[in-house]
Amino acid sequence: MLDYGHFIGGKHVKGASGRAGDVFQPMTGEVRAKVAFASKAEVAAAVENAKAAQPAWAATNPQRRARVMMKFLELANRDYDKLAEVLAREHGKTVADAKGDLQRGLEVVEFSIGIPHLLKGEYTEGAGPGIDLYSMRQALGVVAGITPFNFPAMIPLWKCAPAIACGNAFILKPSERDPGVPMMLAELFMEAGLPAGVLNVVNGDKEAVDAILEHPDIQAVGFVGSTPIAEYIYGKGCSAGKRVQCFGGAKNHMIIMPDADMDQAVDALIGAGYGSAGERCMAVSVAVPVGQKTADILVEKLIPRVESLKIGPSTSADADFGPLVTAAHLKKVKDYVDIGIKEGAKLKVDGRNFKMQGYENGFYMGGCLFDDVTRDMRIYKEEIFGPVLSVVRAKTYEEGLKLANDHEYGNGVAIFTRDGDAARDFAAKVQVGMVGVNVPIPVPLAYYTFGGWKRSGFGDLNQHGPDSVRFYTKTKTVTSRWPSGMKEGAEFVIPTMK
Ligand code: NAD
Numbered sequence: 001m002l003d004y005g006h007f008i009g010g011k012h013v014k015g016a017s018g019r020a021g022d023v024f025q026p027m028t029g030e031v032r033a034k035v036a037f038a039s040k041a042e043v044a045a046a047v048e049n050a051k052a053a054q055p056a057w058a059a060t061n062p063q064r065r066a067r068v069m070m071k072f073l074e075l076a077n078r079d080y081d082k083l084a085e086v087l088a089r090e091h092g093k094t095v096a097d098a099k100g101d102l103q104r105g106l107e108v109v110e111f112s113i114g115i116p117h118l119l120k121g122e123y124t125e126g127a128g129p130g131i132d133l134y135s136m137r138q139a140l141g142v143v144a145g146i147t148p149f150n151f152p153a154m155i156p157l158w159k160c161a162p163a164i165a166c167g168n169a170f171i172l173k174p175s176e177r178d179p180g181v182p183m184m185l186a187e188l189f190m191e192a193g194l195p196a197g198v199l200n201v202v203n204g205d206k207e208a209v210d211a212i213l214e215h216p217d218i219q220a221v222g223f224v225g226s227t228p229i230a231e232y233i234y235g236k237g238c239s240a241g242k243r244v245q246c247f248g249g250a251k252n253h254m255i256i257m258p259d260a261d262m263d264q265a266v267d268a269l270i271g272a273g274y275g276s277a278g279e280r281c282m283a284v285s286v287a288v289p290v291g292q293k294t295a296d297i298l299v300e301k302l303i304p305r306v307e308s309l310k311i312g313p314s315t316s317a318d319a320d321f322g323p324l325v326t327a328a329h330l331k332k333v334k335d336y337v338d339i340g341i342k343e344g345a346k347l348k349v350d351g352r353n354f355k356m357q358g359y360e361n362g363f364y365m366g367g368c369l370f371d372d373v374t375r376d377m378r379i380y381k382e383e384i385f386g387p388v389l390s391v392v393r394a395k396t397y398e399e400g401l402k403l404a405n406d407h408e409y410g411n412g413v414a415i416f417t418r419d420g421d422a423a424r425d426f427a428a429k430v431q432v433g434m435v436g437v438n439v440p441i442p443v444p445l446a447y448y449t450f451g452g453w454k455r456s457g458f459g460d461l462n463q464h465g466p467d468s469v470r471f472y473t474k475t476k477t478v479t480s481r482w483p484s485g486m487k488e489g490a491e492f493v494i495p496t497m498k
Pocket of ligand 1: 146174210248249281452
């Protein structure tokens, strides 16, 4: 059995707290590894290493820092298949989907290679008599990232690549459910020439997270995970004086207008609703057909497609999706289906009793489809995070828009239509951070920013793109004047440009 410790000061270290957890292989249900849970002292050791390494790294010119990113990219591409297989085995998603997880992370590494350009400041010559004014962006120091189970390559890379490229040292606390890939990524960064101590991985649970939030030498914390934890980390981190951004849960709606191409809409719902077993923060979990006729056609087309979804082990080449991450999460998702039935929603496809032949202990379930879900039901209000799609019928476009706007989450949303006016109106009025027009999972590319609104995001700046550089640096503005430009005598009034 594998034994994950921590990665501190450029090398693997064994856990010393005496506390550890199990990492499962969801497709078989077996325990694949033990993962150490860091104590406060182990987090402090990682911070010491990071603090020692950071000044020299920040003083390394940005082109050299970019070259480390380039080399890392080359090595990650060399090990692509190996990384994807470990990811699939620990998470449960298919290998093909694991490759996408890795790829969307590497695209942010590609973005971070532009750091010499991204860090350029501003300069004004002659801002006053003999006065020049300029601004620069400087690294914060030691920063940390706390990441969820569902994208164990992508989100750690979204966090650490821009932070490190900016000249910070980084402490990563990945999910304790699938820490294998984050550990491999840290090794690859070392092989790429990143100095020891610039990237450290501490595994663990709440104790490690609290140690990060309480450590006075950690300047900023980026979090991705569920909303209750996001809110906790945002509050605790901010009150400790840190810069904090937290991205939380989601309930993503897809509005289907009567003029939409229904076959395309169904394809989109099947992929975005059930891909990765619905364990994506940008999964579509609510379909909102506008008008009874649209709803009837949609549900009739969806039923056979949900019934014929191919569920298989993560290593299967032709599975649409694999098992869920743990037995506990599987139970939680099935419980939500029970709740939906009790609440009066119509379960059109029931995947609760699906068993995978030859993998009877794996954490599998089939796709579920609910019709006639209403806004007061728990299955509508709460994030299920499984292969369960709810159809909420809306009479009008305005009602569909209002549903998305009234929901407490505001991560992603989509509209399917051929009507440019409707799409434009929707994009302007919807209270959600990421909007798709005939695109069901509108995850922006690396050079734009990613972030939800309302209770899907806490903090001012988004992830990756230009906001990541703003989040991981602080701006300094210098006003300079040389002796030849200075007048004699003290100035007692505030200088102005009058
Ligand atoms: P989670 O909140 O359970 O865990 C996230 C991280 O927080 C992990 O590293 C975990 O160890 C830590 N953590 C868990 N409980 C804690 C506690 N009590 N105190 C301190 N730290 C704690 O989330 P998850 O189940 O790993 O991930 C799924 C969730 O993440 C879903 O809600 C999903 O929508 C969300 N998510 C959001 C985005 C986004 O960008 N908005 C992206 C991916 C996932």
